Amino acid sequence: MRLSQSLIPTLKEIPAEAQIASHRLMLRAGLVRQMASGIYAWLPAGLRALDKIAKIVRAEQDACGAQEMLMPTIQSADLWRESGRYDAYGKEMLRITDRHERELLYGPTNEEMITAIMRDATKSYRDLPQSLYHIQWKFRDEVRPRFGVLRGREFLMKDAYSFDLDYAGAFLSYKKMMLAYMRTFQRMGITAIPMRADTGQIGGDLSHEFHILAPTGESGVFYDAAFEAGDALGVDYAETSLDTFYAASTTTYAATDEKHDLEAWVKVPEERKREGRGIEVGQIFYFGKKYSEAMGFSVIGPDGTKIYPEMGSYGIGVSRLVGAIIEAKHDEAGIIWPDPIAPFRVAILNLRQGDRATDPICEALHAKLNVDCLYDDREERAGAKFAEADLMGHPWQIIVGPRGAASGQVELKRRATNERTELSVEDALARVLS
Ligand code: ATP
Ligand code: MG
Numbered sequence: 202m203r204l205s206q207s208l209i210p211t212l213k214e215i216p217a218e219a220q221i222a223s224h225r226l227m228l229r230a231g232l233v234r235q236m237a238s239g240i241y242a243w244l245p246a247g248l249r250a251l252d253k254i255a256k257i258v259r260a261e262q263d264a265c266g267a268q269e270m271l272m273p274t275i276q277s278a279d280l281w282r283e284s285g286r287y288d289a290y291g292k293e294m295l296r297i298t299d300r301h302e303r304e305l306l307y308g309p310t311n312e313e314m315i316t317a318i319m320r321d322a323t324k325s326y327r328d329l330p331q332s333l334y335h336i337q338w339k340f341r342d343e344v345r346p347r348f349g350v351l352r353g354r355e356f357l358m359k360d361a362y363s364f365d366l367d368y369a370g371a372f373l374s375y376k377k378m379m380l381a382y383m384r385t386f387q388r389m390g391i392t393a394i395p396m397r398a399d400t401g402q403i404g405g406d407l408s409h410e411f412h413i414l415a416p417t418g419e420s421g422v423f424y425d426a427a428f429e430a431g432d433a434l435g436v437d438y439a440e441t442s443l444d445t446f447y448a449a450s451t452t453t454y455a456a457t458d459e460k461h462d463l464e465a466w467v468k469v470p471e472e473r474k475r476e477g478r479g480i481e482v483g484q485i486f487y488f489g490k491k492y493s494e495a496m497g498f499s500v501i502g503p504d505g506t507k508i509y510p511e512m513g514s515y516g517i518g519v520s521r522l523v524g525a526i527i528e529a530k531h532d533e534a535g536i537i538w539p540d541p542i543a544p545f546r547v548a549i550l551n552l553r554q555g556d557r558a559t560d561p562i563c564e565a566l567h568a569k570l571n572v573d574c575l576y577d578d579r580e581e582r583a584g585a586k587f588a589e590a591d592l593m594g595h596p597w598q599i600i601v602g603p604r605g606a607a608s609g610q611v612e613l614k615r616r617a618t619n620e621r622t623e624l625s626v627e628d629a630l631a632r633v634l635s
Pocket of ligand 2 (some may be wrong): 410481483484
């Protein structure tokens with residue numbers, strides 16, 4: 202993509218309304234704009250990051266056996282009366298009335314809807330287990346929307362729901378999701394730690410939150426450094442590997458301040474104790490028959506008796522992740538995107554637009570790298586191009602200046618380390634494509 206033709210409205214000034222780095226950087230790098238309190242438009246570069254995150258989430262949900270579907274954003278109030286949550290949910294729920302005076306709401310989550318769908322679609326124990334997910338916008342009328350997309354009112358969530366015939370099946374579904382989550386976050390280039398959590402609005406008795414570490418996180422977190430060396434990508438879904446993984450993940454100490462247990466904490470070896478702040482990027486719940494019983498969803502078992510399915514629900518804050526990752530990965534100059542989710546993997550900086558030596562090299566690189574590359578072809582000072590590329594945080598910059606270009610040389614800069622190397626055009630291409 203050519204920067205001269207792209208809508209990436211970067212800002213030089215620090216936006217006064219933004220209190221934390223990721224919010225400032227998302228505005229300054231031209232990723233999002235606020236349209237109303239807690240409601241954002243995703244501009245082209247921001248959407249590219251959001252889509253790449255969603256793609257990894259989707260791939261790992263598919264890999265753990267969940268099926269993708271899409272439920273609507275608008276739900277009927279009657280559905281929520283069945284579970285008793287219509288009144289319980291309070292002011293966070295955006296309630297809407299249509300022209301026929303029918304009560305609707307903008308979904309904050311989908312337990313009721315998926316339970317109704319399953320109640321209609323399954324009849325026999327043979328139809329279970331099932332695990333389903335969608336990636337859809339949610340609305341929660343937060344008291345204090347803040348920190349940009351970290352706590353928005355409208356936000357993109359992946360939510361999955363599992364239905365099993367008994368506790369053993371439901372627990373297996375829970376373990377699979379925990380592995381899927383750890384694989385998902387690792388693939389994004391971030392460390393997320395599963396922490397025992399309260400179940401809140403969703404209800405139930407087993408839950409973990411996944412936190413990524415950042416100084417501005419809303420929760421205090423305490424954990425064993427063993428999590429920093431974890432490798433979920435090496436774990437498969439065979440039941441024995443799953444059990445070993447789950448046992449290791451849940452017996453190693455990790456808790457938010459709400460659940461912090463001093464007795465267990467003192468047993469963690471001193472040199473492995475870590476304390477910091479965390480941003481919740483996902484949460485998983487097992488809540489048994491809470492919704493299936495309340496909403497009268499049963500299937501006929503092998504002996505003809507009714508079985509109320511055991512359920513779990515599993516959320517990932519897809520739009521929150523964009524902000525959370527930036528919060529964890531930036532410096533004074535700007536964003537430092539992990540490679541897999543950068544809006545553009547590579548930027549080409551033409552230091553003298555219109556030059557006989559630099560132009561053909563840049564054009565050739567642009568043609569080869571194509572979609573995952575942003576070509577800074579503007580007639581701007583070199584200094585301005587450097588600053589904007591650092592701000593936008595592309596993992597690689599290929600810097601093409603007149604002196605080197607004359608002899609076929611370019612400079613390759615790695616954003617994360619600021620390392621710069623001079624090399625031939627072919628070698629630069631090979632490096633960024635590897
Ligand atoms: P929080 O405690 O941060 O308010 P929650 O526990 O109410 O979040 P869940 O119901 O667990 O949220 O939703 C699943 C995921 O959706 C969360 O882990 C988070 O990543 C994301 N999420 C929840 N609320 C918001 C929001 N207001 N803005 C952006 N993402 C959100
Ligand atoms: Mg939560």
